[in-house]
Amino acid sequence: MKNNILKIVAVVLLCWMATEANAQKLAVGLKGGVAHTSIDRTNLGRIDETYSACNGVDFGFQFKYDLMDWLAIRADLEFMDRTYRIDRNLHYLDQVYTKYRNTYVMLPVMADFSFGGEKLRGHLLGGGYIGYWMMGHNSGTTYWMTDYYVYFNDFHNEKHEFNKEDHRFNAGLVGGISLTYDLNEIVGFNFNALYYYDLVSHHKGYEHLRDPRYLNTMAFTIGFYSRIIPLNKNAKK
Amino acid sequence: MKRNIIILAAFALIFSGCRKKADYHPYIGESSQLAYDSYSSQFEFIWKCLSTGYVFWDVDKTDWDAVYDNYMPKFLNLDDKHAAGQDVTLNDLEELYQGAMGGMQDHHMNIVIKNIHPSPNDILSYLMVRPGMMEVEKRDYCIESLYEAQTHIAEFLNNEMDSFYDLTVHESATAYVSEIGDSVTYHYCLFNLPDGRKIPYLWQSMAAITPVMRTLGTSSPASAAADVVDHWLTAIKNTPREQLAGIILDNRTNTGGYQDDLDYLIGSFLNERTEILKTRYKEGPGRLEHSVWTPYYIDPFSKYHRDITAENIPYVVLCDIYSISMGEIEPMTIKAVLPTSHTIGERTFGATGPLQPNTSIDLNYGGPFGNINTMNHYVYTSSFESSIGGTVYEGIGLTPDQIVLRKNHNGNFKAQLNAAIEYITLWQ
Numbered sequence: 001m002k003n004n005i006l007k008i009v010a011v012v013l014l015c016w017m018a019t020e021a022n023a024q025k026l027a028v029g030l031k032g033g034v035a036h037t038s039i040d041r042t043n044l045g046r047i048d049e050t051y052s053a054c055n056g057v058d059f060g061f062q063f064k065y066d067l068m069d070w071l072a073i074r075a076d077l078e079f080m081d082r083t084y085r086i087d088r089n090l091h092y093l094d095q096v097y098t099k100y101r102n103t104y105v106m107l108p109v110m111a112d113f114s115f116g117g118e119k120l121r122g123h124l125l126g127g128g129y130i131g132y133w134m135m136g137h138n139s140g141t142t143y144w145m146t147d148y149y150v151y152f153n154d155f156h157n158e159k160h161e162f163n164k165e166d167h168r169f170n171a172g173l174v175g176g177i178s179l180t181y182d183l184n185e186i187v188g189f190n191f192n193a194l195y196y197y198d199l200v201s202h203h204k205g206y207e208h209l210r211d212p213r214y215l216n217t218m219a220f221t222i223g224f225y226s227r228i229i230p231l232n233k234n235a236k237k
Numbered sequence: 238m239k240r241n242i243i244i245l246a247a248f249a250l251i252f253s254g255c256r257k258k259a260d261y262h263p264y265i266g267e268s269s270q271l272a273y274d275s276y277s278s279q280f281e282f283i284w285k286c287l288s289t290g291y292v293f294w295d296v297d298k299t300d301w302d303a304v305y306d307n308y309m310p311k312f313l314n315l316d317d318k319h320a321a322g323q324d325v326t327l328n329d330l331e332e333l334y335q336g337a338m339g340g341m342q343d344h345h346m347n348i349v350i351k352n353i354h355p356s357p358n359d360i361l362s363y364l365m366v367r368p369g370m371m372e373v374e375k376r377d378y379c380i381e382s383l384y385e386a387q388t389h390i391a392e393f394l395n396n397e398m399d400s401f402y403d404l405t406v407h408e409s410a411t412a413y414v415s416e417i418g419d420s421v422t423y424h425y426c427l428f429n430l431p432d433g434r435k436i437p438y439l440w441q442s443m444a445a446i447t448p449v450m451r452t453l454g455t456s457s458p459a460s461a462a463a464d465v466v467d468h469w470l471t472a473i474k475n476t477p478r479e480q481l482a483g484i485i486l487d488n489r490t491n492t493g494g495y496q497d498d499l500d501y502l503i504g505s506f507l508n509e510r511t512e513i514l515k516t517r518y519k520e521g522p523g524r525l526e527h528s529v530w531t532p533y534y535i536d537p538f539s540k541y542h543r544d545i546t547a548e549n550i551p552y553v554v555l556c557d558i559y560s561i562s563m564g565e566i567e568p569m570t571i572k573a574v575l576p577t578s579h580t581i582g583e584r585t586f587g588a589t590g591p592l593q594p595n596t597s598i599d600l601n602y603g604g605p606f607g608n609i610n611t612m613n614h615y616v617y618t619s620s621f622e623s624s625i626g627g628t629v630y631e632g633i634g635l636t637p638d639q640i641v642l643r644k645n646h647n648g649n650f651k652a653q654l655n656a657a658i659e660y661i662t663l664w665q
Contacts, residue, residue: 040256041259042259086520090600093600098520098528138529140529142517142518142528142529142531143531144516144531144533144621145593145600146495146496146497146533146591147416147447147495147496147497148447148495148497149497151531151533151534153531153532155529158529163295163525164525165523165524165525165526198256199255199256201256201257203523205260205523206288206301206302206524207302207305208260208284208285208288208302208305209260209285209288209289209522210257210258210259210260211259211260211522211523212256212257212258212259214256
């Protein structure tokens with residue numbers, strides 16, 4: 001049933017795209033860059049920890065459909081490492097830390113308000129996204145202590161084993177700016193600076209003890225896009 | 238342009254308030270929230286501390302939220318009872334705490350509670366709930382209390398060993414270990430087999446070889462105990478292979494102690510650095526939020542080194558229902574690491590989570606918390622979770638390779654030791 005619905009949607013979209021007027025409004029492309037992620041969570045009861053933001057990669061596809069000359073719908077399908085780090089501060093454990101690299105597949109859908117000239121245009125983007133926490137890999141240093149000695153152990157890229165506390169579905173708000181430069185009527189480049197603001201905690205917490213944790217990501221990407229059919233500038237106006 | 242910015246800003250403002258706030262999480266070591274003045278808030282504080290700091294939520298099947306739902310109303314009833322001028326006794330509290338927490342898997346756990354409104358009918362000043370002991374005393378092979386077992390094995394070692402067995406040597410000594418405020422007793426025996434071979438045997442009441450051996454060769458009162466351990470290890474090291482039938486380490490009623498003892502009991506027989514066990518700790522307040530497993534390695538210990546694997550020397554460890562903590566981690570790790578090892582006796586206690594004192598609570602946000610002298614609660618619970626050979630033994634204990642139950646031998650300690658001697662005698 002689910003597959004049939006998907007097939008019907010795909011066919012309708014293809015038919016709709018088959019008209020030149022619609023197809024020339026659509027641009028598709030690739031993008032890649034860096035995602036700088038921080039975590040919002042309570043540190044009550046965690047007095048000797050510091051949370052810090054880390055960089056990860058962000059790459060994927062971008063789609064844009066022009067509605068008007070100043071308004072478009074922009075949707076990206078991207079894979080984003082949302083990485084942050086927790087450091088212990090306690091004097092003789094201050095080398096203990098964990099760096100959490102969480103890989104998400106994200107689907108931001110945004111309104112794209114544009115302004116500027118024919119080739120170089122500025123864009124204000126705003127909308128929402130849904131995502132899915134695909135996997136996690138952690139690195140850092142742990143410790144173990146006997147009665148007389150403290151031992152430290154480095155670990156690298158240990159796979160995160162998901163458990164019932166992990167909330168893998170993700171959603172939130174996204175907004176930012178973009179600069180586009182059309183090389184010609186088919187191909188263009190863009191620079192994107194988008195801020196992702198989680199509204200869904202990645203930790204489920206418990207009925208009597210809520211402990212939400214939200215990620216915030218600032219992603220800087222560059223990309224290129226191509227129209228399927230050359231843009232008819234006159235038609236756009 | 239201006240209109241666009243206004244629209245975006247409005248959306249951001251509307252939705253940015255959609256994030257939920259965290260509930261208050263007690264820092265497990267803090268004192269600011271300890272001034273509770275009701276039975277329900279006392280329970281809630283302990284419930285929250287264990288929710289965030291208990292290290293065994295991955296293996297413990299207790300439904301902790303159901304515990305809250307079921308018992309909070311009962312503690313509120315106690316508050317009502319007190320408010321109505323009626324007595325709330327330690328017995329009332331004990332019944333609730335046993336029901337709420339008596340089934341927990343941490344076999345080190347000891348929940349100590351003071352009555353915040355002491356009753357004239359209270360005989361004691363506080364109650365204790367020990368989930369591990371509650372579980373162990375229900376096992377069908379449990380025939381006596383820990384205290385009784387300790388008394389009986391001491392009688393056996395002191396009064397019966399020499400008459401039952403042919404011993405070349407029988408030395409014993411007791412040392413007070415000031416670091417833990419407890420005494421440890423050792424018995425070293427050198428068994429003679431009918432074929433002339435020897436078995437060096439050591440019984441230890443707790444795992445404290447490391448601090449005791451620091452006194453070896455000194456004028457410390459503990460040095461006599463160090464001599465006993467030294468003689469056992471030296472006999473293992475120096476007895477010629479054709480005269481050495483095997484080794485026995487007797488951990489029956491060994492109530493635990495120092496992890497570093499593994500240097501002597503395993504490191505002495507290793508040729509290379511070897512992973513003994515893994516540990517992990519809580520690194521967040523989520524119940525399943527653990528650090529990654531950290532391997533613990535032991536290096537060869539040269540002073541008493543002998544390659545018992547290459548020389549095919551059997552190493553038998555005796556354990557019983559009261560082999561607790563390091564008293565059972567020793568047979569578990571010896572079994573996991575040394576190929577010629579063999580464990581005999583009863584399924585052990587099941588308290589395998591390493592502990593740190595509650596003064597070290599900042600280390601890993603878990604472990605013991607509270608202080609029964611200055612506060613109204615103290616909860617003794619493990620600081621780490623351990624895994625040996627890929628198994629978490631907490632609450633379960635080690636089932637030895639060869640089960641010999643005292644229950645089936647009139648409660649005497651001979652049958653298990655006889656099984657060890659027979660195993661070594663028949664070893665090929």
